[in-house]
Amino acid sequence: MTGASASQKDYKTVIPGDVFALWVDRLGEQYTLTGPVGGGVTARFEDISRFAQMDLDYQSTMLPPGKRYLFEPAEEILSYDISGESNIPGNNRETGGKQQKISVNLPGLPAGRRALIGVHPCDVNAILYLDKVFLRGPYIDPFYTARRENTFIIALNCKSVTDLCFCHLLGAGPYLKARAGYDMLLTDMGRGKGFLVELVSEKARELFDIFSSGRPPEEKDLSAMREAEASLLKGFKKNLDMAGLQNALLSRPDHHALTETSDSRCLSCSNCVMVCPTCFCHNVREETGLSLSRGGKSRIKKIRRWDACQDISFAKVHGGNFRAKRHARLRQFVFHKLDYEGQLGTKGTVGCGRCIRWCPTGIDLTEIAMAMMK
Amino acid sequence: MIETEGNAKGASVPVKAIIRGVKNEAPGVRTFLIEKSGPPAQPPCLPAARPGQFNMLGYPGVGEAPISFSVLHPEKTTEGRNQKNQKNLFGHTVRAAGRVTGFLSGFVEGDEVFLRGPFGRGWPLEEARGKHLLLLTGGLGLAPLKPVIEMAPTLGASGVTLLHGAREPRDIIFKTELARWKSEGAIEIELTVDNPEDNPDKGQKQQPKIHSGLITELIRPLRIDPSETVAFICGPEIMMRFAARELLIKGMAGSGIYVSVERRMSCGTGHCGHCQIGPWFTCKDGPVFSYTQLKGLPDVIL
Structure with a gap:
């Protein structure tokens, strides 16, 4: 078996950094691009227009990208419209409640497509955790599900470790071990050596149409990765059973x-x-419009917020x-x-x-x- | 495609229902007989509800509160017997305690109410088969067990005993039902109150006798075979604590003692996290738990 066909089978390729950047910029035609800007431990995920705006050497962000973009900090999940003569229950002995016109409305599901670029292994694992909450029985959350389906996740193996990191104790980093639940995994091969790109999902294989412009990873690439991971593992300060x-x-x-x-x-x-x-x-609260008046129209929104x-x-x-x-x-x-x-x-x-x-x-x-x- | 399990349909979407009957039970406590409106396929998928499960009951702009079913067999209730559409009728007993329940308590016949459910795991009725079923209730805690009492003859239990405690005689809910259950003779009933004075029903022969004191004083003289008894307890958590301890002293295993607990709830679907007790979600893993499941967890009074 040749190296080329082996790498084709496990969908790994080494792509020059500038070529990958061009591909990401072009991905922006189909997806809102969202990636780390700023850098260090106070980077933040923001919508960007070009690959070059990102700092892929970033160490951490304040808000985690998965929770921030898949589970909105505040979201309308339902609304009631009250129209015509609205009777407050208990006050309607004369009308018997017949004139109440309250309709229950569901907002449309989020439809925008987003590519989350440069998500660290800990944050990918956190998304897999949120999946267990919102996608696994007995009830699934329709808003999270819709966003999850519309989000293309490009993970990035870590290049540095901070004093506060302890992902290594949980198998959650610094290199990503999960092989499902996200789309692509990047490893920066170092200055001028490009990215090792792993296509994890069917979607990634469909979208990453420059796979063959890369070269199959050689043994020295893979051993360089292993060494980089081993050296990162030595950098962790925290230890706990x-x-x-x-x-x-x-x-x-x-x-x-x-x-x-x-x-x-x-x-x-x-x-x-x-x-x-x-x-x-999270908490779910009902917010009442100010125009709740006799004969008027009013909308009551059910809003859920992080709690x-x-x-x-x-x-x-x-x-x-x-x-x-x-x-x-x-x-x-x-x-x-x-x-x-x-x-x-x-x-x-x-x-x-x-x-x-x-x-x-x-x-x-x-x-x-x-x-x-x- | 994202892989999902479970059922998304309707769990977070309230449906309209109509109040068909209101009954005063005790000061501040009312039972509402409710008829689900809307297409039959729409949740709440009654009569699939089990005793011990609850609905999120509410009204637009006011909010929602988790309330257990107190009527699942309307044909067995005085107010439900004459109603049409008995299949779609169910009931909730509400005490005007907070903002939402205070509002709900003002409902009159013909009002619309909005609800989601049924949610949660109910009482493990199958555990009662062949055993003596001991029901220990305090205050409003009788409400979630009322459907269990009404279906007692079908449970296959060797016997059913209800011990119920309330603050004062006038706080005893379901007086009509208690009198009927006593006269039917299917279950043994003992009542106790903290303060036996001012009993408005004094001298009425059909009422079960009312003791005075805590419910634990009714439990102590009970002679039970610990391995042949299963207990369902519902009441204030502090009452459940001492009731469960009396049973443990009698040799019952924690796994045969079930309690229904109350926690803050916002979603009912196991997502919002408010009702967590240790690793459990009260809304989907409870509200009925075995004593063993909750024992030793923080922030539990049991």
Whole structure:
């Protein structure tokens, strides 16, 4: 078997960087291009018009690309139109409710096509986690499903490791091991050597029509990749026995490491949750139009917004609050990330380190877990 | 194509229903008999609902609240017996507690209500087959078990005992039903209240006798065979805690004790995350859990 046919079979090719850039620019004719701009640990995903606007050496972003673009921070999921004589229930003894004209409307599903370029392995794994929440039974979310179908994901193996990264402990990086659930995987082969491009999905094989302009990867390319990955793995600063945490944190729910951290430093600001690529919690509220008047027309919108377990009202019911204490709310975050594997069959963290980086008082869930396991 | 499982249809889209009957049960507590309008294929797919499941009941602009079914067998209720379309009738018992339930409580016959459901896992009725079924309820907690009592003869249980506690005699809901169940003799009933004074029904012979004290005091004298008993408990979480503990002391296993818990809910579909208890979602994994499932989890009073 020749190298060429072998690489054709596993859809790997090495493409010069400038050629790949031209292909991405042309992809912009069909897709909104969205990629990392800025750079360092405060890069951000933005809509771009040209490949050259991106900084593919970026290390991290504040908002995770998957959650940001697949699960909108605020979205209208339904609306009611009230027209004609609207009767408030309980007040309509004369009319028997017959004149109420309320219709339920569903907004159109999101249709725009977007290419998310340069998504790091941790963030791809976070998308696979969100898939479990929104796409797997008993109910699926139609908005997430539509966006997921319309989004073309080009993943990028990491080129550097930050002090706060711990994806290596979860198999979520720095090189992407998942072989499904996204479209393409890029590895930067270094200065002037182009990208090793792996076509993971059927869609990618269809769209990447310059596959044959590349050359099949040689053994030296693959060994260079292995070396790069090995050298990255040496750069991680954090270490924690992840497998040992399941049910172990749960057996120490009131450990002082948790209570002291929360009592002395946690502001319940919810930054950790907002920047978390796997946090899926949201609230649904009904917003009433101002023109709710007799004989007028009015629209009531049901809006869902990202919500956070750190908010004091998150677990509040009439007559009580199941997480009234601050440490109970921090515990919910830490345990949901590091312990409750039974919920979706995987840990709730991908090791991106965002919650640590964006915590105004530097609370680090891995340090809490480490202290709890001592 | 993105691979999906499950059912997207209708779970997040409310349907209109009409209030067909309203019954005052206790101060601030009303039972609403509701008829689903709209095409039959539209959810809620009744009568597929099981006892212990709930609907998200609401009204545009006000919001929604999760409320368990208290009527699934309208032909067995006084108010449902004379209704047409019995197949499409079901009921919810609501206490005017918060903003949404306060609004819902004002509904009168003929009003429209909007709902989604049924959601959640109901009572594990199959567990009662061949065993003694012990129902322990507090306050409004009797409502989600009312359909279980009404279908008791079909459960194949060797016996059914209901112990119900309330604050005062006037807070006891379903008085008509309690009297009927007692006269039918299919189940044993004991009632208790914190404060036995001011019983408006005093002296009425058909009413079951009302003890005074906590429900635990009714549980203690019970003679049960722990391995041949299954318990369904519903009430305030603190009441369920002490009721379950009495049963554990009697030798029952946590796996034979089921509780129905209340948590904040926004979606009902296992997405919004508000109702999480440890690894569970109350809306889709509950609201009925075995005691073993919840034992030891944080933020649980059990």
